[in-house]
Amino acid sequence: MTPEMIESAEARLSGIVRETPLLTSPFIDEIAGRRVHVKAECLQHTGSFKFRGGWSAVSALDAGVRSRGVIAFSSGNHAQGVALAAARHGVPAVIIMPADAPRIKIDNTRALGAEVVLYDRATENRDQIGDRISSERGLTLIRPYDDPHVIAGQATVGLEIARQFQGGPTEVLVCCGGGGLTSGIALGLEMRAPALRVRPVEPEGFDDVARSLATGTRQSNERLAGSVCDAILTPSPGELTFPILQRLSGPGLTVTDDECLRAVALAAQRLRIVLEPGGAAALAAAIFQPDNIEGEDVIVVATGGNVDGELFSSALMK
Structure with a gap:
């Protein structure tokens, strides 16, 4: 990962991705006890930041390689990002998705033209499935986070935050x-706003990144399912991402499913944006764990809004 890679991704994404706004609400500020700036990536194409990494990776492929098609595995947001990027490049896409992914994410991925292969995340290994299919069909595997071009695409969120936020250390x-x-955000901020420091936020019981940062070695989760935050349930930190986080991020934070659902409701009521629970985890930490955060301001990345209607309704009832 180099600044040149990120700048190249920024150029390829220019005019393709949306520059999402940095939103505020005096009501949320009052609850959190500080100014909360929400980067609304739920307003990105396909409803999450994942389109950035998907477009960056697909567009970086040699034209001949790209024409054979791409494959990805995802619970839904990376799936849709890669599917749309492939569709706009006119190439086939196969997406491996857990069978318990939200129905809206499975349906949307198919609607974008991708072939969807479902698997049981509790008993089957998605990496093995992806390696087998990509080998059989000559497809290029685009990993959801352990891919340099994906990380470079996600870094553009950090570049935008650096332009949009004018405060001091935050x-x-x-x-x-x-x-x-x-x-990716950490690398983008290092380039253009080094006074800003990222902190990862994870669901309770799935805090592999926080534990990895605390111990200095990559830790794994005992479970791969069991939280409403499906978008951010992964086995362990990436081999590429963890060294970057070790160098640039602060300690991890953990939130409960209930806090994420309450944050979904507050985002709808006070910011007028739709978030899925996993996309609201950072906002939940800002609102419900103010003592674990430093400074008069905090920036929150609202990462995705692909939520089933029934779950969204139950969150609003809170």
Whole structure:
């Protein structure tokens, strides 16, 4: 990962991705006890930041390699990002998705033209499935976070934050699975706003990144399912992302499913944006764990809004 790679991704994404806004609400500021700036990546194409990494990786491929098609594995947001990027490049895409992924994510991925292969995340290994299919069909595997071009694409979120936020030293809370977005933002901020420091936020019971940062070695989760935050449930930090996080991020934060659902409701009521629970984890930390955050301001990345209607309704009832 080099600044040149990130600048190249920025150029390829220019005019393709949306520059998402940095939103504020006096009501949320009052609850959190500080100014909360919400980077609304839920307004990105396909409803999450994942389109950035998907477009960056697909567009970086040699034209001949790209024409054979791409493959990815994802619970839904990376799936849709890669599917749309492939569709706009006119190449086939196969997406491996857990069978318990939200129905809206599976349906949307198919609607974008991708072939969807479902698997049981509790008993089957998605990496092995991806390696087998990509080998059989000559497809290029685009990993959800352990891919340099994906990380470079996600880094453009950090570049935008650097342009949009004019304050001093501030923590940037990021919903974190394998660390592609968190490490990408950290690299982007290192380039253009080094006073800002990222901190990963994970669901309770799936805090592999926080534990890895605390111990200095990559840790794994005992479970791969069992949280409403499906978008950020991963086995362990990436081999590429973890060293970046070790060097550039602060300690990890952990939130409960209930806090994430309450944050979904507050985002809808006070910011008028739709978030999925995993995409609201960072906002939940800012609102419900103010003592674990430093400074008068905090920046929150609202990473995705692809939520099933029934779950969204239950969150609003809170």
